Amino acid sequence: MIFSWFRQRRRRKILAQPFPPEWVACIDKNVAHYHYLSAEEQARLLDEIQVFVAEKNWEGCGGLVLTDEMKVTVAAQACLMTLGLEGEPFRHLLSVLIYPAGYAVPEERWHQGWSVKGESARLGESWYRGPVILSWAEIEDDSKHPGYGNNLIWHEFAHQLDMLDRATNGTPPLATRQERRRWHEVMTSEFQQLRRDAAHGRATLLDTYGAENEAEFFAVATECFFDVPVDLKEQHPRLYEILSSYFRQDPAARILAHEGS
Numbered sequence: 491m492i493f494s495w496f497r498q499r500r501r502r503k504i505l506a507q508p509f510p511p512e513w514v515a516c517i518d519k520n521v522a523h524y525h526y527l528s529a530e531e532q533a534r535l536l537d538e539i540q541v542f543v544a545e546k547n548w549e550g551c552g553g554l555v556l557t558d559e560m561k562v563t564v565a566a567q568a569c570l571m572t573l574g575l576e577g578e579p580f581r582h583l584l585s586v587l588i589y590p591a592g593y594a595v596p597e598e599r600w601h602q603g604w605s606v607k608g609e610s611a612r613l614g615e616s617w618y619r620g621p622v623i624l625s626w627a628e629i630e631d632d633s634k635h636p637g638y639g640n641n642l643i644w645h646e647f648a649h650q651l652d653m654l655d656r657a658t659n660g661t662p663p664l665a666t667r668q669e670r671r672r673w674h675e676v677m678t679s680e681f682q683q684l685r686r687d688a689a690h691g692r693a694t695l696l697d698t699y700g701a702e703n704e705a706e707f708f709a710v711a712t713e714c715f716f717d718v719p720v721d722l723k724e725q726h727p728r729l730y731e732i733l734s735s736y737f738r739q740d741p742a743a744r745i746l747a748h749e750g751s
């Protein structure tokens with residue numbers, strides 16, 4: 491309770507600061523979906539971004555000097571995901587680490603009884619009760635070219651949502667048994683379809699990396715849900731509907747309303 495009181499007081503102080511206009515310019519430039527939000531949603535998102543930027547521990551890695559643009563871009567996309575969700579899904583996430591580009595981590599594999607030491611190339615990672623790690627070059631590329639269904643930030647933060655119940659299995663915490671049953675039914679069928687499409691080399695809207703396992707499938711589907719919602723709704727209506735009911739957002743409707751107006 492005391493912690494919550496301190497947190498509320500700290501947040502009131504953060505939100506008492508005016509939102510920097512140059513931050514709005516970063517969001518305008520790097521977060522395409524921001525333009526489709528209603529004025530009320532935009533105002534709520536800006537508040538969330540201000541708190542997220544202030545409360546997380548930000549670290550530049552590999553010699554990267556962090557800028558406000560980097561923090562605001564990550565915060566804006568992460569907070570857009572949770573705009574309709576109850577509570578504070580990212581409250582346990584303490585740190586965001588950003589590398590200038592892709593990075594390598596040491597890796598040990600076992601091959602025919604021998605330990606083989608090598609390196610594994612990464613664009614991003616998401617750890618349970620640990621940091622989210624991102625490549626800025628990849629984020630910039632996604633920001634410059636929205637509409638291809640790829641977005642590193644949504645991918646890694648989807649893993650954070652998935653992990654909220656400790657299990658990284660492609661199913662975030664859901665409120666009712668009925669929701670869990672429906673989620674399992676739709677996600678399993680869509681995941682199997684992607685696996686079949688990937689095995690046959692068929693072109694897919696969803697990145698075939700999602701065929702790796704259920705956790706990657708949820709992360710890849712989340713990328714499409716926010717980046718190409720109209721296409722996802724058209725090509726995978728059941729998947730769209732289940733994600734829309736989970737995120738409590740309808741990004742496709744926002745885009746269509748905007749285009750129709």
Ligand SMILES: [Zn+2]
Nearest residue numbers: 645649706709
């Ligand atoms: Zn992943």
